[in-house]
Amino acid sequence: MSESDPEIPDDEREALVTIVHGAVVTSGGVSIQRALSTGTEFVLARGLDPVVYGVYALAWRIAGLLVRLVTFGSVPTLQRYLPSSADQPATQSRVTGLAYATTAGFGLAIAVQNGLQVLLLRRFEGLWPFDATFLPPLVAGGVSLTVMVGVRTLGDGLAVAALGSLLGIGAYVGALAGLGVDPRDRLVASELAGRYREALGERLSR
Structure with a gap:
């Protein structure tokens, strides 16, 4: 003590x-x-302009809905009934199978509905939720993650974390520059950077 x-x-x-x-x-x-x-x-x-942001917001909300509903029935079932049937392996197997079947069934149903929504959006609005312009940031993010994981293997501590963050950001920027930035994204970044500099200047001048 x-x-x-x-x-x-x-x-x-x-x-x-x-x-x-x-x-x-x-x-x-x-x-x-x-x-x-x-x-x-x-x-x-x-x-983003209103239409593009609306498509993004719709896709994001659908993804959030999938995350919340895909486990419908499975988690409560496992938490409620598995501990009470610890001495009954056959019952545990049936409960587990039912939970995973429920999860798979609802997940498949929601995925099909999501696909239909995408097709309807394309048919009536002529839009896809995603296009090739999303690929460079995703690839750059993968490169950045790989670099940070590699740095993480060097050891622990604040210095390693700071080094990994700096190298990860540098790898992301470098990969994005190598892959090419969409002119629209470059315009948005430049516009926002100008606004941020102006706002920061006003704040500091007070």
């Missing part, structure tokens, strides 16, 4: 510290995720 808190066993204190550390890391990650999502939405909303 610790001298400062003799009533708390050392193993319990270690467990509490681990839990709190995980909560801090998780909350920080969630906050960063929310900030990135908000920033991305802001940039896209300001940079």
Whole structure:
């Protein structure tokens, strides 16, 4: 036991510290995720024209719906019935099979409906949700991720994380420059950069 808190066993204190550390890391990650999502939405909303942004927003909402509904029935079923049938392997097998069958069935149904929506959008509006202009950023993102994972294998620590972030950003920019940037994207980036510089200048001049 610790001298400062003799009533708390050392193993319990270690467990509490681990839990709190995980909560801090998780909350920080969630906050960063929310900030990135908000920033991305802001940039896209300001940079894309209404029609293109509407198509993007529709596709994003459909993807979010798929993420939430694809596990319909499986997670509650597994959480509720598997522990109660721990001594009945046959029942566990049936419950697991039913859960995965439900997931596969609903996922397939939603995927088919999503495909029909894409075809209807093409038929009546003449638009595809995605085109080839989305490929260079995706490929550049893959290159950046590969570089950061490679740096991660060098070790742990803040210095390695900072180095990985810098090299990852550099790899993304370099790969995107090598693949070529769509003129529309370049125009949007230049416009937004000008606005940000102007806003920052006004803020600093106060």
